[in-house]
Amino acid sequence: MQNKLKELQTTALASISQTDSIKSLEELRIKYLGKKGELTAALSGLGNLSSTERPLIGKIGNEVKSAITAALDKRLAALENAELQKKLSADVIDITLPGRRIPAGRTHILTTVENEVRRIFSELGYTIAEGPEIEDDFHNFEALNMPENHPARDMQDSFYLDDGRLLRTHTSPVQVRVLEKGVLPVKVIVPGRVYRCDADVTHSPVFHQVEGLVVGEDVTFGDLKGTLEFFIKKMFGAERRVRFRNSFFPFTEPSAEVDVECFVCGGEGCPLCKSTGWIEILGSGSVDPAVFEAVRIDPEKYTGFAFGLGIERIAMLKYGVKDIRLFYASDLRFLRQF
Ligand code: FA5
Numbered sequence: 657m658q659n660k661l662k663e664l665q666t667t668a669l670a671s672i673s674q675t676d677s678i679k680s681l682e683e684l685r686i687k688y689l690g691k692k693g694e695l696t697a698a699l700s701g702l703g704n705l706s707s708t709e710r711p712l713i714g715k716i717g718n719e720v721k722s723a724i725t726a727a728l729d730k731r732l733a734a735l736e737n738a739e740l741q742k743k744l745s746a747d748v749i750d751i752t753l754p755g756r757r758i759p760a761g762r763t764h765i766l767t768t769v770e771n772e773v774r775r776i777f778s779e780l781g782y783t784i785a786e787g788p789e790i791e792d793d794f795h796n797f798e799a800l801n802m803p804e805n806h807p808a809r810d811m812q813d814s815f816y817l818d819d820g821r822l823l824r825t826h827t828s829p830v831q832v833r834v835l836e837k838g839v840l841p842v843k844v845i846v847p848g849r850v851y852r853c854d855a856d857v858t859h860s861p862v863f864h865q866v867e868g869l870v871v872g873e874d875v876t877f878g879d880l881k882g883t884l885e886f887f888i889k890k891m892f893g894a895e896r897r898v899r900f901r902n903s904f905f906p907f908t909e910p911s912a913e914v915d916v917e918c919f920v921c922g923g924e925g926c927p928l929c930k931s932t933g934w935i936e937i938l939g940s941g942s943v944d945p946a947v948f949e950a951v952r953i954d955p956e957k958y959t960g961f962a963f964g965l966g967i968e969r970i971a972m973l974k975y976g977v978k979d980i981r982l983f984y985a986s987d988l989r990f991l992r993q994f
Contacts, residue, residue: 848865
């Protein structure tokens with residue numbers, strides 16, 4: 657029996673060392689050590705042995721089992737390692753290849769233009785002021801010399817809330833809010849979103865304005881003209897044709913609108929500029945004394961100018977965009993051009 661066990665060990669170890677797959681190794685484990693395996697079968701006669709022989713054969717049986725188990729473990733580790741090495745050499749990673757780009761967000765073109773406007777005016781010493789987008793009648797109209805039933809209110813078709821307030825139709829109410837604080841002199845710009853019932857290729861129901869307000873003791877219309885000329889040259893370059901056109905706003909007197917040569921027709925007249933050859937970018941004027949009176953500022957002592965420019969219009973002129981709606985369509989093919 658002793659010999660039989662030794663022989664079993666020898667054949668088992670030989671087959672284990674020749675096995676070259678994890679699957680057949682497992683089959684060998686079952687063949688030799690399994691419940692119905694050869695070692696179990698060889699030891700089944702243990703009960704018939706004498707009491708002196710039994711412990712000896714039992715001991716040898718355990719040694720054979722340990723030897724086979726150790727050989728199986730060792731071979732398994734070697735086969736697993738070989739498999740890993742094979743996989744590693746098959747999955748070669750070329751670390752010199754360029755990585756995959758993660759698309760990054762970027763600033764919207766209207767934000768870029770607004771930032772440019774902010775930068776030009778901050779060079780001139782302007783600070784930023786803000787006001788609410790939901791306004792009351794007093795700030796949006798009344799204090800700006802547009803009392804109830806004033807025909808000028810028709811110029812701006814408005815979005816009203818049920819409580820009588822409205823979405824501000826321009827950034828001019830912030831003029832009133834700044835002046836109400838009574839801290840003079842004032843030199844601010846007010847970038848912000850405004851709302852009107854208005855929609856075509858150059859009009860959007862939601863758009864962006866930048867208001868400007870300068871109030872002090874000797875502020876003249878000449879200062880307004882010089883400031884706007886400086887701004888326009890910086891924004892569009894010195895060669896772009898620009899005109900100041902006499903206009904009317906209830907809160908400025910005198911008033912002027914500024915037009916820039918149409919980028920589509922170069923001034924010839926086309927559908928975009930409604931055959932005028934010009935595109936309007938801003939309204940402006942000297943602050944009307946009635947506005948000073950509404951906020952209890954002495955119009956005899958103080959004078960000022962104000963302007964309100966449209967960011968979308970400036971962006972259209974600067975980048976040749978023919979339809980204002982493109983700014984809001986979230987079409988990446990359009991937005992990525994800038
Ligand atoms: C005003 O809103 C005045 N508050 C401007 C002002 C301020 C005048 C201070 C005097 C003193 P107006 O309605 O013209 O004015 O609009 C000003 C600019 O906003 C226009 O020149 C144009 O560039 C732009 N704009 C007006 N309506 C729209 C619209 N629906 N969509 C896009 N831009 C518009």
